[in-house]
Amino acid sequence: MAIPREKLYITPSPLEDDVTCPNLGGTNEPLIDYNVVLKTDATNYDSVVKNHFEMLEKCLQRERHNVHELDFSSIKDNNNVIFDFSVKGMIAGYTTKFTKSFVENYLSKLHEVAIVNENKVIEDPFENEFVKQAPLVRKTVRPVAKMPNLDRIDQENYPLNLKYIYPDSAGAGVDVFVVDSCVLKVTICNAIFYALIKNVIIIITFYFRGIFLEHEEFQGRQGKTVVEKTFCGNNLADENGHGTNVASIVGGKTLGVANYANIIGVKITGKDCPLNAQNIINGITYVMQQKANDPGRKFVLNLSVTSSDAAVGEVASKAVEAGIHFVAAAGNRNLDACGFFPGKVETVVTVAATKITLNQDWATEFTNWGKCVTLFAPGEKVPVAGIGNSSEITLDSGTSLSTPHVSGAIALMLAEGDSTPEQSKEGLLKIATKDKIKGLDYRPTANVLLRIRNAVI
Known part of the structure; x- marks a missing residue:
């Protein structure tokens, strides 16, 4: 089913206190999935996560979901979701959609961003595997003549x-x-x-x-x-x-x-x-x-x-x-x-x-x-x-x-x-x-x- 045109692009919205959101990209730019990992350590984890996600939620007007608890079948529109894979004190990051210009001109330059990469499908994950041979006769004892x-x-x-x-x-x-x-x-x-x-x-x-x-x-x-x-x-x-x-x-x-x-x-x-x-x-x-x-x-x-x-x-x-x-x-x-x-x-x-x-x-x-x-x-x-x-x-x-x-x-x-x-x-x-x-x-x-x-x- 075709995605409605209005959901293919990011529309900037103002932050609280009249602070303007960063330029999120032109109206003709398509959205692309990106994986983002934040720079955190024991001293700054809470503050980095709080500030970065608040910026995303206010500017993008998207829902943030913890992927470890999420029922993925309940998500009907991936364009309006921030998939948060953070584990408190260990790793902070997420997957969501941005325009390429926003990533290149703003997000990748943020001090708290360690990695931002396009989320690409792995075309041949199993490569040369599954070289199937004839089925074996089961052997149930731990002597391993056939293993x-x-x-x-x-x-x-x-x-x-x-x-x-x-x-x-x-x-x-x-x-x-x-x-x-x-x-x-x-x-x-x-x-x-x-x-x-x-x-x-x-x-x-x-x-x-x-x-x-x-x-x-x-x-x-x-x-x-x-x-x-x-x-x-x-x-x-x-x-x-x-x-x-x-x-x-x-x-x-x-x-x-x-x-x-x-x-x-x-x-x-x-x-x-x-x-x-x-x-x-x-x-x-x-x-x-x-x-x-x-x-x-x-x-x-x-x-x-x-x-x-x-x-x-x-x-x-x-x-x-x-x-x-x-x-x-x-x-x-x-x-x-x-x-x-x-x-x-x-x-x-x-x-x-x-x-x-x-x-x-x-x-x-x-x-x-x-x-x-x-x-x-x-x-x-x-x-x-x-x-x-x-x-x-x-x-x-x-x-x-x-x-x-x-x-x-x-x-x-x-x-x-x-x-x-x-x-x-x-x-x-x-x-x-x-x-x-x-x-x-x-x-x-x-x-x-x-x-x-x-x-x-």
Whole structure:
């Protein structure tokens, strides 16, 4: 439906006390979505937020909504809304529409504005992923003959021993947030949803989907599995299965690295909800808000997507400062990972992908590389839960499948004792397998492969 002409432009209005609003742009300029991050610290947070938002509300005559509490299906006109993703004391910012001239001539020059970027849709968020293979026959025992990805990460050297050995705590008590596509089918009746929602695990994987809670990998787990929040209206469905894939690696009953961890789905993309920087930011700051609400909880945030928006990097950096263990995909373009956010952020754990060929570890052809990569993890032909039916298991490839291996490994560490994000990153590197990965001659990257802290045999 066409947008009424009068809603395509900003009409200036006076501030109180006869103070004139800044020039908001010409009457023929279209509105563009922008993500804005403000400069705040412990001493000025309240004053900066108060003054800046008061200016916006008075000049734009728009409603301001907290995205962490908002039902997005209730918003009928995005042109007249300020989407506030601030978390008190941690991050301040918002998404709304401005004219380009207003941003360039006024907003970007304000002392309190750290970043202002156009909110662009990510055209191909999954890049080279979803290399589907033939379905596997289910294997319900923890010997892992058909799961070489798990077999590889619990030992330093070949040959693989056909076992996956891990601490008895198995990630218990750790919340892994999977920010992704939601996998709960909308056709499932309310009674089934109520029964399933009692089993929740927390994973933050920014891959725009949720979790197919009906799958056998999430049934009968000690950890809980739940889809907690959607930024795509009220639709919790996982239309493409990516969130389910990721969640099953983090903590699936037989496929998961840390199968007692709590998995929490946060939906940031879907069929009628294109992925953009705004929803990535909303997903990250949602987890930050949960951390602010309960600082004692142990949080891992798994983000399996890349963005060119520096605002995503800034928010990720603030999430780590807040004590959230942040794991991100390096990306699948065979490019320098330093060209993408949040992987470029030094405090984020950025994960590249390997494959196993004739008892050797190789960097995959598609993986991003470079000095911004923290370590590698298995990422080709990885067994994952599918959404075709409740027992479907398929083989998928991509750095977004490598990333949840590392999120699960951090959950194993946190279940054994407290650590800061900096300490968990150091711990990963200390016990990792060194100098085994081939195929890096022309892609200079630290030769470090994930190895979990396992039980003594």
